[in-house]
Amino acid sequence: GQNIDQPTEMTATEGAIVQINCTYQTSGFNGLFWYQQHAGEAPTFLSYNVLDGLEEKGRFSSFLSRSKGYSYLLLKELQMKDSASYLCALDAGAGSYQLTFGKGTKLSVIP
């Protein structure tokens, strides 16, 4: 099975940097996704890490360490529109098509 942990809520200030952590216990996985979900809307893809290390995409970066069972999403130059839930998800791979989501971290950006 898979167990994924994320903080439930975080608050950060506009213009700042915030790091959202995700720890997991699993017997194996293909890669780790981060999705953003605004209230009442569908999740949208942010990043996918297969290899250890940092993947950078504009203001958003994601990091994976398989040996530590740990990932984080780094959001820079926070904007009010970044207020949303951020979901970490494991891709089981091996032809299973299964994506298991963590409970999500609700980020509130304040002025």
Next chain:
Amino acid sequence: DTEVTQTPKHLVMGMTNKKSLKCEQHMGHRAMYWYKQKAKKPPELMFVYSYEKLSINESVPSRFSPECPNSSLLNLHLHALQPEDSALYLCASSQGENEQFFGPGTRLTVL
């Protein structure tokens, strides 16, 4: 066309009704998914279709019946639902085991 569409956006039904949710994508994706999401919870996988064949059924009650008429369409037939089935139902598609693209969802209320 790079989106997944879902109809209807909102649905209210009684416990004796029969209704269907529809999902469509024209990205040539070969995998399509149904998720159920309750408020403040992550999406939970219900069904996966791969190449129009049901490959995963996550122990979903038989009152939910999926159907994949062709590679672009995915339906979810609903019958004799319970109030606790009220949730956001998300459809997603992917090309293989990569990034899943989510539709906007159908918000279902069972009275």
